[in-house]
Amino acid sequence: MGVTVDVAYKSLNKFTEILCGDSVEILKTVDSDILILADGMGSGVKANILSTLTSKILGTMFLNGATLDECVDTIVETLPVCQVRGVAYSTFSILQIFHSGDAYLVEFDNPGCIFIRDGKLMEIPQSIREIDGKKINEFRFRVKKGDALILMSDGTIHAGVGQLLNFGWLWEDIADYAVKEYGKTVSAVRLATAICHACDELYMFRPGDDTTVACMRIIDSKPVHLMTGPASNADDDERMVADFTGDPNARTIVCGGTSSTIVSRVLKKPLDVSLDYVDPEIPPIAFMEGIDLVTEGVLTLNRVLQLLRRYVKKESVAEDFFEELDKPNGGSMVAKMIIEDCTEIHLFVGKAINSAYQNPGLPFDLGIRQNLVEQLKNTLEEMGKPVTVTYY
Amino acid sequence: MKVTICIGSACHLKGSREIIKEMQELVAANGVKDKVDLNGAFCSGNCVKEGVCVTVDGTLHSLKPEDCGEFFNKEILGRL
Secondary structure, eight states, X not given: OOOEEEEEEEEEOOTXXXXXXXXXXXXXXXXXXXXXXXXXSSSHHHHHHHHHHHHHHHHHHHHTTOOHHHHHHHHHHHSOOOTTTSOOOEEEEEEEEXXXXXXXXXXXXXXXXXXXXXXXXXXOOOOEEEETTEEEEEEEEEOOTTOEEEEXXXXXXXXXXXXXBSSOSOHHHHHHHHHHHHHHOOSHHHHHXXXXXXXXXXXXXXXXXXXXXXXXXXXXXXXXXXXXXXXXXXXXXXXXXXXHTOOTTSEEEEEOHHHXXXXXXXXXXXXXEOOOOSSTTSOOXXXXXXXXXXXXXXXXXXXXXXXXXXXXXXXXXXXXXXXHHTSSSHHHHHHHHXXXXXXXXXXXXXXXXXXXXOOTTSSSOOOOHHHHHHHHHHHHHHTTOOEEEEEO | OEEEEEOXXXXXXXXXXXXXXXXXXXXXHTTOTTTOEEEEXXXXXXXXXXXXXXXXXXXXXXXXXXXXXXXXXIIIGGXX
C-alpha cells in the first residue's frame, strides 16, 4: 500500500517577538515523510536558534539514516549552553510515516501527539527510554488512510493560563477540540490553523508563549496536472494534450486562453467561457467536459503565485486567507486545489511566444509565462510538493 | 444574434470587463435579451488589434470600452 501524507503547520509567535522559538521541519526520504517539531527554551532569538539547530540536526541526520541515539548525542553536544540557566535545551517530536504504512513517533518533552482515527482519539502508549539522561518516548505503529496526527509545542497547553483559563488549555480538551475540527476540515492546513486560532483566542490574541501546531493527515495520493501555454511547435499540440490528460487519477487544470482552445480542439469538447467577472482583476473561468478547471493564463497564474507565497510565509495564513482561498475566482480556485487537494504536481508548459503579448501598449507584461512557471515551481517545492515540469 | 466577447489575457487588460458589463446593461435596457446571446471566449488570436475582440455573428470587430454605446446601436441593434 502506498501511503501519502498531507502535512502543514502553523505557528504563533510569543506576543511582541519577531522570531518564533518553535521550529518545524518537513522532509521527504525515498520511502517516508518526516515531520519534526522542536521548541527551544525561552523565546526570541535564543529559542529560535536552539529549536532551529535541533530540528535541522534531527532532520539532516534522519535523512542520512542515523539512529535516534546518535541524533540525541549530537544535539546534546551541539546546542549552545544558556548563560542564564546553565543548560542547553530544546524539546522535540519526530513523526516519520513510511510509504509502507509503518509509522515511528519519538517524543521528548513536548505535549503528546494527538492521534485521531475514524473520528476517535487513539491512545499513544508510553514506552520511555533514557538517552543521555533524556527520557524519550518511542512508539512504532501502523497508520491507515484518514488518520490524523498532530504535534504541538507547549504554547498550546499554556494557552489562556492565569487569564481565561486557570490551568491553560488541558491536553484532553485540545484533543477533543481537534477531534471535532478533524470532522469539519478537509486538509492538514485547515486543521492546524483551526487549533492555532483557538489558542490565539484563549491568549486573547497576545500569546504568552510561542505556539505551534503541526498536522499530518494520511491520504490517498492526489496528483494534479496543470497545463499552461501553447507548444512552441504546433505539431506538438496533440502530444502535449495527450500527456496532460494521460493519467486518469490526476485532476486537470488548464491555465491559458490559447491553451484551453487547443485542449478543446484536440479533445473535441466545447469550451464554455463564463462572463461572470467575480474578481475585477482576473478574467472569468471557463468550463470544459473532462477538465476539472479552466482559467485564463498569466494573470491568473500571477494571482496563484501570490496566494501560494502567502501560504509559504506562514504568518499570513489565518481565517482571512481561507476566505480568500474559498472565493470562486480562477486564481483562488487553482491555489486551493494545489494547497488542499494535491500531493504532487506535474506542469506541462508550452514555450510558444504569443506575438500579441509583445505589445508595449499593455499595462502588464504578459510575456512572462516561463518566469512565472519557474517561480511557481520554486514555491511549490518550498511547500514540500514534488514538482515535475515538462516543456513543449 | 450571437455576440462573443474575448476575455483572454490581452483583451482583459484592454477592458473586457467594462465591455461585458455595458453590453449586458444595454441588452437589458433595450429589451433584446431574447434576441442577443452574449458569450465569452478565450483568445481568438487577434490580440494585436487595438481594442477587445468582439465577434458579432462571426464578424470580428475591435472594440474599445468607450465606443460601446455607438457599437451597440450600429452593429447590434442596427442588424437585428
